[in-house]
Amino acid sequence: MSAAERALDQVLRLTLALEQDMTSSLARVGLTPARSHVLWLLVAEGPSPQVALARALDVTPRNVTGLVDGLERDGFVTREPDPSDRRAQRVTLTPRGREVADGLVAGRSTLAAQLFAGLSAERVESIGSDLELLAARVEALVAEAAG
């Protein structure tokens, strides 16, 4: 097995472990990965119509309806009429939703700190740019495959 294949294996191992870690962390606060993405967006963008969420998440609007259904049922968001478009539903964080969403942001910082603890700033920067290169290459492959 080549060095590149070994490195790829480590990437896959990392992705698998990260997914497990994030899924279990989210479950502890009553969230799933997909629903947490919605909260994340709402923190970043503020109250948004569902179609905007669908575009940002790269999923169908129908799917956002379902995700928001779950978040609404669990008290994280509410649907409110959009003042500028009577067709649209503006999804808005409840106080509890904002609390949990802020926890997500904090959790991300904590995870970053744990992952790179004890590494010099230069090392972290270097790892970051390596990862950026890899990510860009995979994205290019995806774009190529799609186009």
Place this chain on the structure above:
Amino acid sequence: MSAAERALDQVLRLTLALEQDMTSSLARVGLTPARSHVLWLLVAEGPSPQVALARALDVTPRNVTGLVDGLERDGFVTREPDPSDRRAQRVTLTPRGREVADGLVAGRSTLAAQLFAGLSAERVESIGSDLELLAARVEALVAEAAG
């Protein structure tokens, strides 16, 4: 945003892109990620009882039943009686299944080569060990959370 957070963002970006790339590649040969894992195992381990697959995949045996149902329906595997245990079903690759599974192995090599093309051997090794460190740390977090 700290350097660590920026690096973590690149990890997440990489995982997202990789998932998209792999999912679409697999779809082209009529496979889903979960079903491809089963094929991958069958290549590595040879014909296996379903309970062994469940343990290796870290999912419930019931789930393996469903995955094998799909693979069987699509002609990738067959269920055969286990000669040493009449309760067990030995899952075996069909010729077509083996062909596709060999393609998966080849695809992984190709992807590794594309990802690390143009990088020196030392650089690839270095990236690999960085990734290994990160993966180990995340796995430690997962184990801690589970325990």
Place this chain on the structure above:
DNA sequence: CTTCATCGTGTAGGTGCTTCATCATCTGCT
């Protein structure tokens, strides 16, 4: 030979995703 563990699967259900159809509303063009 009885008891207990194990293998696979039926049933039921939750989540995430899709396509297609539909209704209400918005928008641009005449």
Place this chain on the structure above:
DNA sequence: AGCAGATGATGAAGCACCTACACGATGAAG
């Protein structure tokens, strides 16, 4: 103003992946 077509959200139907629980069949150990 009025109409045609685009757009926002959702119902219906369906697939993939996963779970827990229950059960029948078989294995293994006393």
